[in-house]
Amino acid sequence: MKKNPIGEFEEIVLLTVGILHGNAYGVTIKEEIESRLKREVSVGALQTTLRRLESKGFLESEHGESSPSRGGRPKLFFTITLNGKKAIEHIRQTRNALWGSLPDLVLDLK
Numbered sequence: 358m359k360k361n362p363i364g365e366f367e368e369i370v371l372l373t374v375g376i377l378h379g380n381a382y383g384v385t386i387k388e389e390i391e392s393r394l395k396r397e398v399s400v401g402a403l404q405t406t407l408r409r410l411e412s413k414g415f416l417e418s419e420h421g422e423s424s425p426s427r428g429g430r431p432k433l434f435f436t437i438t439l440n441g442k443k444a445i446e447h448i449r450q451t452r453n454a455l456w457g458s459l460p461d462l463v464l465d466l467k
Contacts, residue, residue, distance in 0.1 A: 363415070363444060369394070370406045371415060371445055374435050382421070382432040383407070407435060415441030 363371065373389050374381040386407070387398045410416040417438050420431040437445075 363410070363413070363448070366402070367406055367410055368445070368448055370403065371410060371437065371441055374416060374441075375437050375445070378436075379434075381435045386435070410441070411435075413440075414438055415444050 369390060370386065373386050373393075377385050377389055383400065383403060387400065387403055390396060390398050390403075407416065407418075411418055415438055416435045418433050418435050421434050423429050423431040
């Protein structure tokens with residue numbers, strides 16, 4: 358995991374691909390992130406991130422069926438690889454350890 362660290366947006370995209378299991382392609386990933394996080398996502402940033410995660414070995418892509426509504430172009434579906442699953446589990450463990458180490462005083466909102 359240390360040789361391929363991932364940033365916040367990469368983490369969000371990776372988790373969203375997992376959430377959309379079986380239906381993760383550009384448009385659905387963008388819509389899911391925007392809906393869940395109330396955060397605008399540019400298509401360019403998303404496509405760059407998907408390619409980067411794929412080059413790191415955390416995602417795999419596969420062409421779906423082509424459709425007339427897309428001008429005959431197939432959708433490109435993404436799935437999390439075993440390395441991707443290990444990466445998000447490592448992130449979860451790291452974050453949980455950090456959260457568990459925070460003194461209650463730090464989280465006191467009074």
